[in-house]
Amino acid sequence: MTASTGQIIRSHGRRFIVEADGRVYDCTTRGKRVDYACGDHVDILIQNQEQAVIERAHERRSLLYRQDDWKTKVIAANVSRILFVVAAVPSPNEELLGRCLIAAEAGDIEPVIVVNKSDLPETAALLNKLQLYADLGYRLLTLSAKQDFSPLRPLLSGHTSVLVGQSGMGKSTLTNALLPDANARIGDISTALDSGRHTTTHATLYHLDADSHLIDSPGLQEFGLKHLQASDLIRYFPEMRQYIGQCRFHNCSHCVEPNCAIMAAAEKGGIARHRLNLLQRLTQELAPARL
Structure with missing residues (x-):
């Protein structure tokens, strides 16, 4: 051996x-x-x-995974960029996007929001809704995987990127456009595993060139964050970091306490209401006994 x-x-x-x-x-x-x-x-x-x-x-540079009450699902290791693929049709799940961005922040992985199906008339409304994330500093890229995926290529160069998103958003179409022989390779790997029916249920890594790699992951419907600490959550919301340490109570949950700097900022419009709601839902998930 x-x-x-x-x-x-x-x-x-x-x-x-x-x-x-x-x-x-x-x-x-x-x-x-x-x-x-x-x-x-x-x-x-x-x-x-x-x-x-x-x-x-070997020691990992990064690890993207999700965890709920029952299990931990490892998605990809050693990635430097997450490409969250979203489209106007079928209806996107904005909470899933928010949770993935938090996982990216926690894992020190750069996220890019890829808006696919730019040719659809519904895309304009989606872009308007996603402008909030661009304003927070997240990179937003619009394209049509079926028509012109070239805007994505520069973002892949020199990175190991992982594609994530809901089913039906066009991740596989994007992978096939970037790697025309991807289907053949999946078939070869599937044969090696003797399990053709599982070809879309596990992540697969492809080489774009010597320095650029792409991992296509299964479609997500939820993204558990049980591996995070409730007290750390506001560090993963870019718009909330400036308020760290300004709440009346040092262990503020930002849910019910008086003189909470986060809730006060939301009341004044400095933090989007749905972003505060996401923080509060996650806090209750991660520290339910305290609230």
Whole structure:
């Protein structure tokens, strides 16, 4: 058996596809460990031309994951940019966007909001609603994956980017436009995993060039943030950071306390009401016993 170092380019339960030395290996893990992620750099022990065992993972630059009351779902590792894909049709979930932006802030990963289907007449209203996020400093990019995806290319250069968003927003269309042979590759990987029906349920990493990589993740319907601390939440809202330390109580929940700087700013229009509401809902989720 031979030792080598590679990168996980796809996962399925306890099995992982690792790319190493120009080859692709179907890998299992030592013990019961399954917390590896697409994008992880790992040491493997090669058993034959097709199979290997993951020995350990290298230190991660970043980790994007979500967590609810029941489970933790690792999405991607070692990414430097999150591309949140949204479109006017089907109706976008703005809370999902807000939660993803918080996860990006917490994980020190740069987010980009990609508005797809720019040719739809409903897109103008969506852009008007999303202007708030542009005003907060988030990068906003509008395109049509089916017509012209070229505006996205400069943002991918030199980054490992992960595509996230609701189902139906056009993530797969965007991936196929950027990588015309993506479907063929998914088929090859699926064959290796002997499970064709799971081709869209796990993240897959693609190489755009030597320095640029793209991870396509499954469609999201929710984004749990149970791994975060309620007391840290306002640090992940750019418009709220300036008010840190200004509340009457040092452990203010920003939900019911008097002389709360965050609620006062919302009353004066300095913070959007729906952003305050999101903060309060998350606070109640993360620290329910206190409220």
